[in-house]
Amino acid sequence: MATPVVTKTAWKLQEIVAHASNVSSLVLGKASGRLLATGGDDCRVNLWSINKPNCIMSLTGHTSPVESVRLNTPEELIVAGSQSGSIRVWDLEAAKILRTLMGHKANICSLDFHPYGEFVASGSQDTNIKLWDIRRKGCVFRYRGHSQAVRCLRFSPDGKWLASAADDHTVKLWDLTAGKMMSDFPGHTGPVNVVEFHPNEYLLASGSSDRTIRFWDLEKFQVVSCIEGEPGPVRSVLFNPDGCCLYSGCQDSLRVYGWEPERCFDVVLVNWGKVADLAICNDQLIGVAFSQSNVSSYVVDLTRVTRTGTVAQDPVQDSRPLTEQPPNPSAPLRRIYERPSTTCSKPQRVKHNSESERRSPSSEDDKDDRESRAEIQNAEDYNEIFQPKNSISRTPPRRSEPFPAPPEDDTTTVKEAAKPSLAMDVQCPMPNLEGPAQPPVLTSTPTPKSELAIIPATRNEPIGLKASDFLPAVKIPQQAELVDEDAMSQIRKGxxxxxxxxxxxxxxxxxxxxxxxxxxxxxxxxxxxxxxxxxxxxxxxxxxxxxxxxxxxxxxxxxxxxxxxxxxxxxxxxxxxxxxxxxxxxxxxxxxxxxxxxxxxxxxxxxxxxxxxxxxxxxxxxxxxxxxxxxxxxxxxxxxxxxxxxxxxxxxxxx
CATH class of the missing domain: 1.25.40 (Serine Threonine Protein Phosphatase 5, Tetratricopeptide repeat)
Structure with missing residues (x-):
């Protein structure tokens, strides 16, 4: 009788070199959990498909390191803010720059797309929060109240409020229609790194460098509970889609929390370091972390994680008995968000009809738009994720099958062993030239953890080279097996x-x-x-x-x-x-x-x-x-x- 295969609860999926220099920011697409955007000190924004080795698209135009990136809910638009304070919005389906937004005087630390309207919120080291209308390329409101850098922004699920977290140890809630602050939530004793709205109820979670997570009631504007004893600063939190629990990405584990009363349901060991973002798809939680120019992705099988009802054996415990939990955990304790029945269309460029508009100072921004490019690096993956607008059926397979887990007793990580195609950074058109052939993708094979391959990044090539200069570089020579003497001589080099x-x-x-x-x-x-x-x-x-x-x-x-x-x-x-x-x-x-x-x-x-x-x-x-x-x-x-x-x-x- 065959022994059934037991799979892991968590495993490392992939490690890539995402930029030619240090990675400074990254974000996952929350709808699919499969799209990854990275910003680097090389002033680029790169798009990746999780568990695939090649860069899909490289976005250029920023002239200083990219400090913050964010994808909209349908994963059709991306916004990136730089160290200089400029913001750029790209249309990923059309593969072009959509807007350049100027106005902040310092680093862009946080960004978020409005869930329904055509707006973007930005938080900066200049302590200001700005709401931008990306149809008209203008700032709608400026919210003042923080005294230090604004580290995280989140719109409420109904699109009426904006929550902000800052280095001044506070969380603030802003009314978008009134253009003013609704409430200030003090209590943290360190910089607040992240805020997240409950998907259904009037509840807000905030994570801080003081190693606590606080839950705030948005009807009574008071603290509900506080999770203490996190292993390190709290940088990433995410509510389960049904709102039953909150996930916290700690230094070496994923922790699952409830808040009424506060308790830890489960702890899953994941050696992912400083995890920067989390997303959920197909009952799997995807976590991504970066160190220098490397980006690593990890998977946690949520079907094997306790999310409610029982308490895991963990130091972060609440002394109150389980009988104090609400009798029906699925019944909401607070008001539910009322979402609009329709959504707004994607922003289009506004034509300037009046003479005054044509003479406006926006000509400098138009110049920035012309210098910003979206270069498709991998047409096959691009078409799979962003089908062209003229397609008969636009149903990109964003909700693909779950990632397969390696066996429980196997110390290997399954990943694609293909080498990426060399990206071509050519700033001028290349007529009569077909795109370079994609390298063959080898069959996925188990690779020992100690020999985990790191996929090289898309490299910046000097501007002005002929297209033919790039072609030989994409060929992948067959690597002969090294004999021991040759291997030792290579190791001794340098x-x-x-x-x-x-x-x-x-x-x-x-x-x-x-x-x-x-x-x-x-x-x-x-x-x-x-x-x-x-x-x-x-x-x-x-x-x-x-x-x-x-x-x-x-x-x-x-x-x-x-x-x-x-x-x-x-x-x-x-x-x-x-x-x-x-x-x-x-x-x-x-x-x-x-x-x-x-x-x-x-x-x-x-x-x-x-x-x-x-x-x-x-x-x-x-x-x-x-x-x-x-x-x-x-x-x-x-x-x-x-x-x-x-x-x-x-x-x-x-x-």
């Missing part, structure tokens, strides 16, 4: 060079250490600078930064030029060390420098005072040189952006 570099660095550090033991710290730093190796300077500064008493004014005159080099380095650790050292100098010596320079000249000869004045003038000159660099980098996002903004505030005394 090791000799690295060993030489590390040996040289070790020798230089020994030289500095010898000086350190015989002389003062100033002489040691001078010797490190004379070696002309920034890595040695970084190692030395990391030691000096641990003890503020080692810093002297004459040390600053030597270190400041090196700090300027570190702040412009491409290495993250160099930038971090430079920021730390500069912060110590500003906090310890800037008041002294400004006081000495502002003091009246002394009467008589005072050599020590003259030397101190000379050092202060030199430090002031060096700090002024660095201040311009700090100001230009203070608009960056992420950890370094906040560090540069803090330094910019500290350097205000220079003016």
């Amino acid at each position: 090791h000799d060079t690295m060993c030489v570099v590390l040996t040289s660095r070790h020798k230089n550090l020994d030289t500095v250490r010898a000086v350190w033991t015989t002389s003062d710290i100033k002489t040691s730093v001078d010797s490190a600078v004379a070696i002309n190796d920034l890595s040695v300077v970084v190692d030395l500064l990391n030691i000096v930064n641990q003890k503020a008493s080692l810093w002297k004014l004459d040390l600053c005159t030597t270190v400041l030029p090196q700090i300027e080099k570190l702040l412009q380095s491409k290495y993250e650790s160099y930038v971090q060390t430079g920021c730390t050292s500069l912060k110590l100098i500003l906090q310890r010596f800037l008041p002294l420098i400004t006081d000495i320079l502002a003091a009246p000249p002394s009467v008589g000869v005072d050599i020590s005072r003259e030397e101190r004045l000379h050092k202060c003038r030199l430090c002031y000159k060096q700090l002024k040189s660095i201040s311009g660099l700090i100001k230009s980098k203070s608009s960056l996002s992420g950890r370094h952006g906040s560090a540069f903004r803090e330094l910019h505030l500290l350097m205000a005394a220079l003016d």
